[in-house]
Amino acid sequence: MRAAVSDLPLALDDVSLTSGATTILDRISLTIGPGAPTFVVGPNGSGKTSLLRLCMGLLAPSRGIVTWGGRTESGPGRRAILFQKPVMLRRSAAANIAYGLGHAGCPRGDRARRTQELLDSVGLGALAARPARRLSGGEQQRLALARALARQPEILLLDEPTASLDPAATRFVEEIILAAARSGTKIVMASHDLGQVRRLAGDVVFLVRGSLVEHVEADAFLDRPATPQAAAFVRGDLVF
Numbered sequence: 001m002r003a004a005v006s007d008l009p010l011a012l013d014d015v016s017l018t019s020g021a022t023t024i025l026d027r028i029s030l031t032i033g034p035g036a037p038t039f040v041v042g043p044n045g046s047g048k049t050s051l052l053r054l055c056m057g058l059l060a061p062s063r064g065i066v067t068w069g070g071r072t073e074s075g076p077g078r079r080a081i082l083f084q085k086p087v088m089l090r091r092s093a094a095a096n097i098a099y100g101l102g103h104a105g106c107p108r109g110d111r112a113r114r115t116q117e118l119l120d121s122v123g124l125g126a127l128a129a130r131p132a133r134r135l136s137g138g139e140q141q142r143l144a145l146a147r148a149l150a151r152q153p154e155i156l157l158l159d160e161p162t163a164s165l166d167p168a169a170t171r172f173v174e175e176i177i178l179a180a181a182r183s184g185t186k187i188v189m190a191s192h193d194l195g196q197v198r199r200l201a202g203d204v205v206f207l208v209r210g211s212l213v214e215h216v217e218a219d220a221f222l223d224r225p226a227t228p229q230a231a232a233f234v235r236g237d238l239v240f
């Protein structure tokens with residue numbers, strides 16, 4: 001199922017995104033390589049979702065270029081993206097996964113077995129027949145992760161996947177994300193949650209009002225922020 005070419009490194013070179021007179025992202029240069037999860041962090045409206053959409057190839061920059069493994073083509077490649085509120089098909093949990101597998105080119109004869117494996121891997125093996133839309137928020141997020149992982153992405157972009165989950169559900173989702181990272185999937189994840197940054201992140205991309213303020217190791221960001229904005233954000237002060 002995997003293509004031979006790599007989408008890594010994912011690089012933004014002097015990238016801006018504008019809409020009319022509004023600058024959403026302002027001249028960002030950034031290289032994301034393989035390894036531990038990269039976290040995109042910043043206040044509301046700082047451009048995290050827009051950056052993830054650019055990284056997926058869902059948006060084209062207004063200026064600059066985005067490259068995947070040195071290539072500018074923005075086809076679906078080896079990437080998957082998961083939004084905060086996943087959209088489930090009006091079918092069973094299993095059918096949602098099977099649909100993802102079909103899209104990924106999984107042979108029909110292998111789909112039932114792979115579906116069960118993926119459901120088991122996110123703790124939903126017993127809920128295969130449950131209509132997906134009747135699952136709890138945390139279960140739906142786990143199902144969405146399994147559906148995204150069905151495509152065996154090289155890069156998995158996650159937009160605040162635990163934002164509306166309680167601590168137990170958050171922990172479950174974090175474990176799935178870590179397992180994916182350990183098995184070689186590059187995670188690029190937007191989050192507001194500094195505890196989550198400490199638990200999961202390798203490096204941090206810190207945005208304020210569409211500008212890249214810091215791109216550093218997570219420990220450095222949390223313990224030795226180099227800019228006043230990052231220091232204020234880490235302290236929990238309001239950053240505009």
Ligand SMILES: Nc1ncnc2c1ncn2[C@@H]1O[C@H](COP(=O)(O)OP(=O)(O)OP(=O)(O)O)[C@@H](O)[C@H]1O
Nearest residue numbers: 019022023024042043044045046047048049050051
């Ligand atoms: N198509 C668009 N047209 C105009 N402005 C937009 C568009 N998309 C996003 N914006 C604006 O760009 C800014 C960044 O939005 P974005 O959703 O990327 O930020 P975010 O950091 O993900 O925010 P949040 O943390 O609230 O989800 C916001 O002020 C938003 O209103």
